[in-house]
Amino acid sequence: MYEKLYGFKERPFSMLPDPSFLYLGEKHSAAFALLEYGLMSKAGFTVITGEVGSGKTTLVRHLLNQTHNDVTVGLISNTHEDMGHLLKWVLLAFNQKYDYDCQVALYDAFRRFLIDQYAEYRHSVLIIDEAQNLQPKVLEELRMLSNINADKHLVLQLILVGQPQLREQLSSPGLLQFRQRISVRYHLPALSEDDTLAYIRHRIHCAGCENELFTKGAIDIIYQASEGIPRAINLLCDTALVYGYAKKRLSIDAEIIQAVLADIEESISPQRQNMATDRQDADAKEAVTLPSSESVPKVCKLTEFDKDTARQLFGNTLKKY
Template sequence: MYQDFFRLSESPFAIVPNPKFYFLSERHKEALSHVLSGIEDGGGLALLTGEVGTGKTTTMKALLERMPEQSQVATILNPSVSVLELMQTLCDEMGIEYARDDGFKPLNDAISAKLHDNDQQGIQTILLVDEAQHLMPDVLEQLRLLTNIETSQRKLLKVILIGQPELQEMLRQQHLRQLAQRITARYHLMPLTAQEVRQYILHRLSCADRLDPLFDDGAFKVIARDSGGIPRLINLVCDQSLKMAHRDSKQRITAKIATKASKEVLHWQSVSSHSERHGFMRYWPVYLGAIGGAALLAVAIRWGLDGNTSPAPTVANINTAPQVQTERVPAPTVK
């Protein structure tokens, strides 16, 4: 839509994880290093976690490009599978023939034979599991058992689990402690810093063949602040900023444009907190009155417990309702 207007060869801020636009921040470099080292030297399990939009899937694609030459990589992108389906998927990914009615043992034996055959040929077998927080506990346990296939020097199946922070919570459960102990490398992706946000935007623009300035300094600051350094949110704000600037025939993205774009695409993020703040400010007199009344009542109760019969002047006015005068009716005489 706006590529020709801004002299871009393609859209630089699409949210599709394109390795061409992959930005190696210091955090992402560390992530790649940790994960790759975790499956070397005999290690069997590595863990990469991060909040939504921090670039885990893109990191996985970068990992695929950096795998050793002599390696066979199997990927599981939809981890909502049973144990049997996991074994079948592994066979599919590794090119193992099997019958659809094969049970667990034939599948396990076929996978074990393939792993040993790869090892004899000097081929490293690696399994990448994306969105691993959706794995069922019994499937996670089966992955641990598969990493038990080994020689005296190394594991024959290396597993990399990639997922959201909930995956860390899962692995803290008592019944998964054996799996957690097998993890030789862990890394949690953090959001980009303000300086990295600037570098990230410039990098993606250069990948789309735009080398001269397009965003003002103020725009960089707005995007870094409002996105929280989350790459996916940065992409959303930048893409919307370009659309708005193109619509208004503006050649530069200013702080004003970035602010408006941010409000349009990120408003859903702050709806809850904004509503809570607004509600408190609106009803603070009610809250204050309730707190004050509770405090006075507590004083009155304490006064009574202490046995002091003299009236408390501040408590006496709590009940301000008018007193209703009633006429005394004599009780009937029983004859």
């Protein structure tokens, strides 16, 4: 919709993970370096955690794009609590077909696959995204699978990526043996204020626009509202560009961001809810005064997809339209 007005080759703030737009600030660079180290050093287990929308999946996809030819990667990205047929999921992750349900036969098929990979001097890595959904029983099954060996060499490496709850799960007494196998762990924090500015500009430039479309005042409000979570930043920026397009604005200022926040209402964050009361000077209070939703063109109203995304990121208190 707005690409032509702002000179984009594509939308810069898509909600979908896209490694080509990856911004490697200090914290994301550290996380990626540890992922890469865990992969190349054949460390036992690697665990990366972070809040919803912090960029974990994008890092994983970037890692997959960087893997060497001697690495065979299996990816499970749609985990859920009822993973009762773990071996079937694992075999599918490595593109291995099966036509039986017997657990012993499934285990033997996977064992033979790993041994064959090892014989061909290939390293097998199983990456599990959204690993916080796995039950302790499934995590223990994964540990047992990682015990498969050839010539006393372990032939399967695990990389678990998940939300902060994963750390709590792994701290339970019943998973002591699993914890002892973790060689690399890192928690991916939110972006800093400076990184938020750099992140927005990076994605704009990657999309083909050399202009600094967002004013510093706009970015300040985006940072406060998003609390530095990349997916939340994307939602705010993408919606703001739609608003700017509707109003034929060539730059995105604080007023437009305030209009976006008016649509998302009080669901952004506790920090934003108290922003006006925490600031004492009149100018700051005026800066966060939100316009009436009626002033927003209908073309700019949030889509159902955006509303669902906002609910996931910010809660369930969006205004109903």
